[in-house]
Amino acid sequence: xxxxPSDNRARRVFKWLSLLALAGIPAAALAAIVMDxxxxxxxxxxxxxxxxxxxxxxILFSYGTSPQIQxxxxxxxxxxxxxxLIFSFCIYMxxxxxxxxxxASEIILLVTMACLSFxxxxxxxxxVAIYSMQFLAADGAGYFExxxxxxxxxxxxxxxxxxxxxxxxxxxxxxxxxxxxxx
Numbered sequence: 001x002x003x004x005p006s007d008n009r010a011r012r013v014f015k016w017l018s019l020l021a022l023a024g025i026p027a028a029a030l031a032a033i034v035m036d037x038x039x040x041x042x043x044x045x046x047x048x049x050x051x052x053x054x055x056x057x058x059i060l061f062s063y064g065t066s067p068q069i070q071x072x073x074x075x076x077x078x079x080x081x082x083x084x085l086i087f088s089f090c091i092y093m094x095x096x097x098x099x100x101x102x103x104a105s106e107i108i109l110l111v112t113m114a115c116l117s118f119x120x121x122x123x124x125x126x127x128v129a130i131y132s133m134q135f136l137a138a139d140g141a142g143y144f145e146x147x148x149x150x151x152x153x154x155x156x157x158x159x160x161x162x163x164x165x166x167x168x169x170x171x172x173x174x175x176x177x178x179x180x181x182x183x
Contacts, residue, residue: 014064021058022069022076025051045091045108048084052116055080059161063169074162077116081157084112085150092146109150117157120164124152 028050031043055077062073092105110128114121128149 011064014061015066015069018058018061018065018069018073021054021061022072024054025058025076025080028054044087045112048080048087048108048112049115051080052084052112055116056118056161059165063166077157077161081113081116081150081154084109084116085147088146088150089143092143105146106149109146110153113150113153113157117153117160120156120160121153124149124156127152 028047031047055073058073059070059077062070088105088109091108110125114125117124131145
């Protein structure tokens, strides 16, 4: 049996879904900037969360498309993770009118990076929770802890999306290819 037409159709659908998710990222960022200027940092924090979901969607669909789209999705994911770290440090240094900017920065970082690295990030969440209960003072994390938490999420998400998922897809393709062969 020839499966090429359906494979090509699926590739086209995955390509457009991936491109649509990637196009949603700058659209969401622009919306955050254009919205209420008084709440710009709050809008950016929410937008980071939304674009992390779009980036994960783009990555998942890009594995059924061309290497160029995969590379664009990977670069976008890394840039969003770096923006999350930079934004968290800006909030940490008092950029948000909040009674406790340190906690606000931790929450933004943890929620966004957990979403960006989901589901592997859930393991990182458990590690952060255990560390926080055992070692952090009441005033929250310092610069080193914020960076360490970010790196833990970044490493788990990067491993998941750019090593484990491609490996799993190759294994499943090989499994199904061998299974389709007669005899």
